Amino acid sequence: MKVVVALRPSKGSNTPKKSSTFPLTLELEKDATIRDVKNAIAKKNPKYYIDRQKITSAANLPLENATPLSECNVVDGDTLYFKDLGPQIGWKTVFLIEYAGPLFIHPIFYYLGNYIYGSTFEHSKLQSVSFFLVLFHFAKRELETLFVHRFSHGTMPFQNVFKNSFHYHVLSGVNIAFWLYGPWYGKGTENAEVSKLFTFVCIFVFFFAEFSNLLTHITLRNLRPPGTRVRRIPYGYGFDWVSCPNYFFETVAWVAFSVLTNSYAAWLFVLVAYGQMYLWAIKKHKNYLKEFKDYPKNRKAIIPFVV
Numbered sequence: 001m002k003v004v005v006a007l008r009p010s011k012g013s014n015t016p017k018k019s020s021t022f023p024l025t026l027e028l029e030k031d032a033t034i035r036d037v038k039n040a041i042a043k044k045n046p047k048y049y050i051d052r053q054k055i056t057s058a059a060n061l062p063l064e065n066a067t068p069l070s071e072c073n074v075v076d077g078d079t080l081y082f083k084d085l086g087p088q089i090g091w092k093t094v095f096l097i098e099y100a101g102p103l104f105i106h107p108i109f110y111y112l113g114n115y116i117y118g119s120t121f122e123h124s125k126l127q128s129v130s131f132f133l134v135l136f137h138f139a140k141r142e143l144e145t146l147f148v149h150r151f152s153h154g155t156m157p158f159q160n161v162f163k164n165s166f167h168y169h170v171l172s173g174v175n176i177a178f179w180l181y182g183p184w185y186g187k188g189t190e191n192a193e194v195s196k197l198f199t200f201v202c203i204f205v206f207f208f209a210e211f212s213n214l215l216t217h218i219t220l221r222n223l224r225p226p227g228t229r230v231r232r233i234p235y236g237y238g239f240d241w242v243s244c245p246n247y248f249f250e251t252v253a254w255v256a257f258s259v260l261t262n263s264y265a266a267w268l269f270v271l272v273a274y275g276q277m278y279l280w281a282i283k284k285h286k287n288y289l290k291e292f293k294d295y296p297k298n299r300k301a302i303i304p305f306v307v
Contacts, residue, residue, distance in 0.1 A: 001028045003069070004079045005041060005055075021045045022082060028069070035065040037080065051155040054083040088155035095145040097161060101169035102138045106131060109177035121183040124192035129199065130180055130261050133206055137253065140210060148217050150224045167276075171269045179265040194260070202260035209253035212238060216246040233292050241304035243285040247277035248302050278302055
């Protein structure tokens, strides 16, 4: 089978308007898949490795790697279209970079506070507890990235690393650490005066939400066999209420943290994080409803019984 692969430059794409590689005529087997097309392109020009390529049909519909050409209605002599997605980086690597930021930033502000703030002070119990909660949260996220998550997409554009890292390195890293570990929250200050019962309740809610979040991530992992992109309807703890209980429990954990610290910086992070998770949850909820005709109609997107 002969297939012609041509350029399809588009707005926001890295695909050049002209190229010495394209148009490209490929000789393929009858049972060839889109991945075979990408492998052939990469062989001709190693710059365009598989994860960097997007192959579309004449109708500009994206074609999945595992799909046979016959199922795409591609016949001998047809034309497929190529787009360059630009340099890519693995999702797992991106997540590890994102979550590592706060794990390094918070200890710097906590242990070097006397140098950063220019004054000598003793940390309050509230600061010590908050420091432990932050490290626990992001250490958990790192471990989940390594041992729990299975990603539906292998890579993302490299430039996204900087945008995604800003959220964690700046908003939950520098932003929270600078304001929370300063002398104004130190031992003996009014801001650090929190009752033991109030502290215990906030810590309990935080760990309840963190553990619940882990359970939902394990449920999502078990839906997808290793090495596949299978999509199924999730059921079980949390999913009986909302489509994205992982986002709900994540929000609950950070709300508990913000209530405990009464920090404007923490509340800012909660608002920004929830805003992003809300948009993701609405999109995923709509996709579930569209993809699965038997999807439970009583589920909300992110907050039980509300939205």
